[in-house]
Amino acid sequence: MGVWNLIAKSDSKLVVNQVNGGFQARGPWTELYLRCTQRLVGKFKEVRLECVSREKNSNADALEKMGSQHEAVLLGSIPLEIQEIPSIPEVEAMQVEEAPKKTWMTPILAYIYKGALPEDKFKARRLRYQAARYVVYDEVLYKRGSNQPLLRCVDEE
Structure with a gap:
């Protein structure tokens, strides 16, 4: 689309501060989403993520509530896509069993x-x-x- 400068707004102070580097991401899923976001942010010249109060975000809240109801009649011309799989890649993990270490016991x-x-x-x-x-x-x-x-x-x- 040719967009190089982006201003994104969120009513989640936690997300805004994590993406901007003020807060640390905790938990494996949160860290994966943050890394994915940082990869996307790297594709722009400038990205500014701003926090918006929930009162000023009523349109986005209404849209989110309508989208979560999965009723296309309520959505009108807004396209609804149900995401079947996570937007972050699955983490491959394998279980490793260590041989018991010999101790004094x-x-x-x-x-x-x-x-x-x-x-x-x-x-x-x-x-x-x-x-x-x-x-x-x-x-x-x-x-x-x-x-x-x-x-x-x-x-x-």
Whole structure:
């Protein structure tokens, strides 16, 4: 359309301040929408986003309310498009399961769950003595006499 300078108005102080850089976007969806907006803003020479009070934005509010009713009869000549998918690209995420890291609790848990002891008799005796101080309740490792959990346990097969 050949537009290089744009003035956009919104009655959302939050959105205006996020786009103008005054507020930080929080949450994954908000950050995606903000990045998408910043990409679009970059296509213009100058963009000014201004905040308008809700009282002065009554025409836009009425249009939004009519559009949300999905009744074309009320809209007259205003085109209505129902957006089926988000306007921002989907974030591809994959679940990564880390191998449990060995800590000082690993031998204790192996002994409690499986009765596994080291080959060395001295180390085995020390582990039995040490493990007697701990208990697993509802898959959480606790030191006896304490109600503070040390580690949420996952039974390794």
